[in-house]
Amino acid sequence: MINLLDFDPAGLAAYFTSIGEKPFRARQVLRWMHRFGVGDFEQMTDVAKSLRARLQETACVQAPEVLRDALSEDGTRKWLLNVGQGNAVETVFIPESNRGTLCVSTQAGCALDCAFCSTGKQGFNRNLAVSEIIGQLWLANQALGAVKGGENDGERVISNVVLMGMGEPLANFENAVAALRLMLDDNAYGLSRRRVTVSTSGIVPAMDRLRDECPVALAVSLHAPNDRLRDQLVPINRKYPLAELMPACQRYLEKAPRDFVTFEYVMLDGVNDRDQDAKELLSLVRDVPCKFNLIPFNPFPAAPFGRSKPERIRRFADILMGAGIVTTTRKTRGDDVDAACGQLAGQVQDKTKRTALAAIPVVEARV
Numbered sequence: 517m518i519n520l521l522d523f524d525p526a527g528l529a530a531y532f533t534s535i536g537e538k539p540f541r542a543r544q545v546l547r548w549m550h551r552f553g554v555g556d557f558e559q560m561t562d563v564a565k566s567l568r569a570r571l572q573e574t575a576c577v578q579a580p581e582v583l584r585d586a587l588s589e590d591g592t593r594k595w596l597l598n599v600g601q602g603n604a605v606e607t608v609f610i611p612e613s614n615r616g617t618l619c620v621s622t623q624a625g626c627a628l629d630c631a632f633c634s635t636g637k638q639g640f641n642r643n644l645a646v647s648e649i650i651g652q653l654w655l656a657n658q659a660l661g662a663v664k665g666g667e668n669d670g671e672r673v674i675s676n677v678v679l680m681g682m683g684e685p686l687a688n689f690e691n692a693v694a695a696l697r698l699m700l701d702d703n704a705y706g707l708s709r710r711r712v713t714v715s716t717s718g719i720v721p722a723m724d725r726l727r728d729e730c731p732v733a734l735a736v737s738l739h740a741p742n743d744r745l746r747d748q749l750v751p752i753n754r755k756y757p758l759a760e761l762m763p764a765c766q767r768y769l770e771k772a773p774r775d776f777v778t779f780e781y782v783m784l785d786g787v788n789d790r791d792q793d794a795k796e797l798l799s800l801v802r803d804v805p806c807k808f809n810l811i812p813f814n815p816f817p818a819a820p821f822g823r824s825k826p827e828r829i830r831r832f833a834d835i836l837m838g839a840g841i842v843t844t845t846r847k848t849r850g851d852d853v854d855a856a857c858g859q860l861a862g863q864v865q866d867k868t869k870r871t872a873l874a875a876i877p878v879v880e881a882r883v
């Protein structure tokens with residue numbers, strides 16, 4: 517069986533051509549699957565009966581299985597998805613007054629092992645397939661009733677998507693970009709490039725590729741004002757240090773749909789949150805039009821860090837804002853269902869056995 521959720525728009529057209537069907541048939545099926553959320557070929561009423569019968573026999577529309585569906589008191593909703601062989605990933609929906617954001621995972625685990633991230637502590641398991649990435653949006657629309665015949669039929673409940681769940685999206689480049697193309701396609705989810713954000717820890721060559729192949733809004737996980745500290749917190753910095761990362765941000769902006777990069781900065785008590793860190797940041801980002809998003813550290817069991825105090829975060833933000841940089845502090849959402857940033861541990865098996873060595877327990881989702 518061929519899973520049609522694994523194709524981006526061009527790939528689906530090529531597949532239809534290969535089975536002797538016209539490209540417009542691919543567009544019809546694309547619309548049914550993604551815009552209307554229909555997975556049953558029988559319901560695709562404007563598709564020729566013979567093609568429907570053929571697809572029924574040879575193809576399927578298969579998103580990952582939902583293991584758990586947890587609703588937080590603040591409205592944040594988290595789904596735990598089975599991606600096979602004991603691996604699970606998470607998707608989080610964050611409703612706000614003026615938008616609804618879906619936070620999507622791109623890998624089971626992550627190889628980059630940032631010091632403050634529970635996903636990193638699990639080690640890397642595998643890249644998610646296109647159907648497992650776009651399947652998160654597909655499933656969330658189902659659950660939120662934003663599909664044909666659903667309670668929110670015709671409404672755009674999910675207005676923004678951020679690739680900020682488990683994993684490093686640019687380390688699963690091909691599949692992440694295929695999913696992005698579906699998010700942007702008018703026959704699929706039709707989101708504007710400004711409303712789709714990729715968050716990266718700073719894989720410089722892949723940032724250049726993204727800029728050339730599929731520019732969307734960019735968030736970069738900075739977390740430190742100099743290489744000495746960033747080498748410790750974000751180990752990929754040893755390969756792509758700040759002297760390479762900052763120019764890559766500038767190059768990205770030449771084609772980005774927004775005229776700034778968002779720098780994410782996790783606030784770790786006594787580690788990277790001093791006044792002098794903020795001042796050093798100002799000179800680091802001097803030539804990069806940017807905004808800052810400060811993320812209060814979300815603890816997980818055995819984490820070697822604490823969360824900066826609210827007054828410290830305010831003071832840090834004031835220093836950045838005093839220099840004219842728009843700075844927001846992320847509200848911690850979905851705490852009660854472990855859906856906050858860096859807590860998306862799920863139940864991913866650690867094939868590298870790194871967690872056994874570090875003895876860091878996996879965060880269990882509470883329903």
Ligand code: SAH
Nearest residue numbers: 633680683684715716717737780814857858
């Ligand atoms: N791998 C990508 C995207 C996923 S992580 C990246 O690193 O950018 C999304 C954001 O959550 C990143 O900025 C990451 O640094 C941050 N994060 C990870 N663990 C966290 C924690 N325990 N508390 C707060 N933020 C965390």
Ligand code: SF4
Nearest residue numbers: 626629630633636717
């Ligand atoms: Fe991977 Fe991002 Fe976590 Fe670092 S912060 S380990 S890159 S998911």
